[in-house]
Amino acid sequence: MSSPARTDVAVTGLGLVTPAGIGVAANWERISSGRSTASPDDNLTGLGVDFSCRVPGFDAGALLGRRNAWRLDRVAHLAIVAAREAVADAGLDPATWDGARVGVVVGSSFGGSATYEREQARLAEDGPDMISPLLMVMAPVNMTAGYLAIDQHALGPNLVVSTACAAGTSAIGTARHLLAAGMCDVVIAGGSESTITRTTMASLHRMGALSTRRDSPETASRPFDADRDGFVAGEGAGMLILERAADAQARQARVYAHVSGYGASADGHHPSSPHPEGDGAERAIRAALADAGVEPGDIGHVNAHGTATAMNDVTEARVIRRVLGDHPAVTSTKGVIGHLIGAAGAVEAAYTVLAVHHGSIPPTANLSSLDPEIELDVVAKDARPATLRAALSNSFGFGGQNAAVVVTAP
Template sequence: MGRRRNTRFDVAVTGMGLVTPAGIGVEANWARVCSGRSTASRDEALAGLPVDFSCRVPDFDPGALLGRRLAWRLDRVSQLALVAAREAVADAGLDPKTWDGARVGVVVGSSFGGAATYEREHARVLEEGPEWVSPLLMVMAPVNMSAGYLAIDLGAVGPNLVVSTACAAGSTAIGTARQLLEADMCDVVIAGGTESTSTRTTMASLHRMGALSVRRDDPQAASRPFDADRDGFVAGEGAGMLILERAADAQARGARVYAHVSGYGATADGHHPSAPHPEGAGAQRAVRAALADALVEPADVGHVNAHGTSTPLNDVTESRVIRQVLGDGPAVTSTKGVIGHLIGAAGAVEAAYTVLAVHRGQIPPTANLTSRDPEVTVDVVGKETRAVRLSAAVSNSFGFGGQNSVLVVTAA
């Protein structure tokens, strides 16, 4: 939960790195997300499955980006994280060769870790025998390893952890990083999320539980948050990393500040393994807690980057939560219409998009919104970007298990 304060604790976002289906790099991401064009397409790795499409990172060559020797030793989930983290560090104007690594922390959100490596090696032990299982499995697949590899690569040897709160994990990581800074456990935190879990087993299970869109005839139209014709989400992969510093420290070193992370709220529904609470009770408490933590009034929030999964239950419930807590004022968008659902990375990538919206005064559209569900009674941005001056915005993330994480972003 967030807490009531007498003074606000602002954390400066001084750098960002994005590797998503919208592209590699912050500028490529922002251009594609603002275009409102979906990235979903047929996925050769899923050929023959009932759902054979996803949102993949385009033209991702880990050997070229990281070096072949390093790339070979990493699961794709860590490759994505490392490329995004390197971009974020450079964007912040920091140099790992000169910083005090003991004062640099790493917090990564991920739900599945190296799922592809686990699946590959499990098939190998069944088909070829135990002597053929890779000895690198235990340093590639565990969920903690992405944070470990970031520390090794960047010399960030302060607090190092992975948080796993399903689809809220990336947001939880940023909130946790903010708490580390407030506790003076470090001066800089590399925080975000990473996921690459569109494996055959995972996708088959998600389809069986009815979570995925089955729009095989038109994958680009499949992810359609808040639309009356939505039928499930489209799975994606990617990583988003933010460089966070105390606002006073960022100012003292003359850093460029995109925006501030000023509030964090976290709750549990305690209701159902996969369905949201019907009244969104836990989500409401998370939003209210984040606002209280940021000392921000509901009327001050001009934008919500919604969890907006394109599933029948989530979108209606979330719209009720937004209206109940924030009224009908905020302009709402879901960038999952473009990049799909990045699971454990979703909250971090969407937090970065929220930071960019506040920094640039521009809200991306919700892709594929052609006929808004009549039960969705909030102001959903559709068709094209909306220019608006923002003093405060909210980024919502909700996950299986009823885990809710909400961030409040304010103008620098």
């Protein structure tokens, strides 16, 4: 296996705020245990689906200061906490770095949707004079990256990519291109999403995307299981510190893994259903492999998109088998944390990095009876030790937007 040094990007820091916990250590322990985080959600009482996967014990006031927390939507709260952990983990200091050489790329699908929904209700109930003047700096999708720049003194390229459920992976790929082009030396890249609102959840339920196991939320998310019936919505943020591998080596940074390849595509088929043959997904995966300079046989692990919806899981499984064969050990961490929408790809890429780093593949939660149409080696029950040279993380979103990254051992 070979990988062009000029395109290898080092992951030197990680930050995670998810339903599996606050911090990388808590996340890895929970993901490796295969224990679901889904539970009843009081904010969804009365809806057809009244459970979700939320970040436990997240006190934005304590973590960010009460005034800062009050002025930001939860999507920014989650992103900032994750980014602070990632930067510290990388051994970097915003007080001393050259901010003009630090970029930010965040994946998000909805932005500050909870704030927008709250203010819309206020407009309807109390009239226009009661709308918050902060709405326009809290709700827009670009503001999460903007607030990260303010918090971290990151003054280089600053943008949000919004490719639905592929957004977090698209952000990592975009960051990789910025580094390869020499536009910055460090990029805070990842995703953040907090859109478990009544309107969003009601719509997802109406379109049949969500599991309806209200009597057993903890077993509701069942990727690849024959009895799956939809995904469980989650929230969270995942941030990676990316640097050119040579730069990381020069400063003697600890390197978790390399992001060695990125591929993206569009199905051009349907607004919400995947291409029946997985055409776009296959092109994204093959592009990522080619970009990384690896062969299909080099991939030892796939962190699948694995939503636990009927069509996605079978289509993705067929693509994985067609491109990679049946040898990679496949998992979907959505069985534990649910579907984090725009943040999903970033968090799952971070889990893939940790799998390579620790030599361990997390299990797919709630998988008791593998769908016979899914002819893959899906890890279940317990984490599996493995020495991984290369791994793949897939993300596919509404609009037929697909992205994949190849992670390799440093």
